[in-house]
Amino acid sequence: MTAPVLIAQISDLHIKRPGELAYGQVDTAAALTRCIAHLNRFRPRPKLVVITGDLVDSGREEEYAHLRELLAPLELPMAAIPGNHDDRERFRRTFPSVASGSANCAIDVEGLRLLLLDSSVPGKDYGELNSDTLAWLESRLAEHPDRPALVFLHHAPFATGIAHMDRQNLRNAPDLAAIVRQHAQIRLIAAGHVHRAVTTLFAGAPAGICPAPNHAVDLDLGNERAPALRVEPPAFHLHAWLAGGRFGDLVTHLVPIGDFPGPYPFFDAKGELL
Numbered sequence: 001m002t003a004p005v006l007i008a009q010i011s012d013l014h015i016k017r018p019g020e021l022a023y024g025q026v027d028t029a030a031a032l033t034r035c036i037a038h039l040n041r042f043r044p045r046p047k048l049v050v051i052t053g054d055l056v057d058s059g060r061e062e063e064y065a066h067l068r069e070l071l072a073p074l075e076l077p078m079a080a081i082p083g084n085h086d087d088r089e090r091f092r093r094t095f096p097s098v099a100s101g102s103a104n105c106a107i108d109v110e111g112l113r114l115l116l117l118d119s120s121v122p123g124k125d126y127g128e129l130n131s132d133t134l135a136w137l138e139s140r141l142a143e144h145p146d147r148p149a150l151v152f153l154h155h156a157p158f159a160t161g162i163a164h165m166d167r168q169n170l171r172n173a174p175d176l177a178a179i180v181r182q183h184a185q186i187r188l189i190a191a192g193h194v195h196r197a198v199t200t201l202f203a204g205a206p207a208g209i210c211p212a213p214n215h216a217v218d219l220d221l222g223n224e225r226a227p228a229l230r231v232e233p234p235a236f237h238l239h240a241w242l243a244g245g246r247f248g249d250l251v252t253h254l255v256p257i258g259d260f261p262g263p264y265p266f267f268d269a270k271g272e273l274l
């Protein structure tokens with residue numbers, strides 16, 4: 001069996017100016033540093049790291065400068081899309097591959113097609129895919145209908161049950177759904193924004209949200225508490241594509257960030273269970 005193609009997804013870094021804590025509580029810079037150390041030592045190495053938005057917390061230039069410093073030790077290729085906390089023009093100076101308009105980006109990795117969509121709307125918390133982005137997505141999918149595709153965007157196109165986040169998800173999800181239904185090669189819709197691992201189906205395709213390296217949105221499914229964060233175990237997603245069949249198989253692993261005991265072998269030298 002050939003080795004799977006590994007694509008790491010990290011999301012919602014919320015980098016502040018040096019020395020500042022997010023919401024007065026969370027050292028997001030230290031959290032990103034731990035995440036990058038984990039990515040650098042992970043084997044086999046992912047082919048690419050996709051960052052699905054909210055790279056900084058307030059869109060400030062000093063935050064992007066801090067972000068660039070913190071990302072410098074990453075030994076893997078990376079690509080990113082903006083979220084609602086980003087400033088599109090400052091974001092673009094950090095990730096200059098996208099020249100103008102919405103920061104969409106197509107990347108082919110060993111037979112996989114990654115389509116990164118800019119769902120940010122300047123000055124708004126909610127997301128929307130504008131008509132240029134929808135047309136761009138349609139064209140990128142149409143030009144390689146036999147290539148398995150992963151679609152990344154910041155705002156989830158589905159509800160999670162967390163009311164204050166669902167009010168700011170992707171507004172025009174039906175427009176995206178109409179495209180997804182017509183392109184069977186889409187293996188995954190991967191979002192961020194909610195700082196939690198979530199899995200569902202969207203327009204017949206597997207879909208999910210990537211957890212964050214720093215803090216989680218409080219899992220309040222009854223709309224009982226004020227919007228809040230909790231510091232939960234940090235993690236990222238590792239999408240593993242196993243070639244084969246018509247579009248191959250894609251599985252997503254949740255990878256907790258940190259140093260954990262092990263690995264301890266299951267078997268001794270004679271092959272007996274320990």
Ligand SMILES: [Fe+2]
Pocket residue numbers: 053054083084085154192193194
């Ligand atoms: Fe967000």
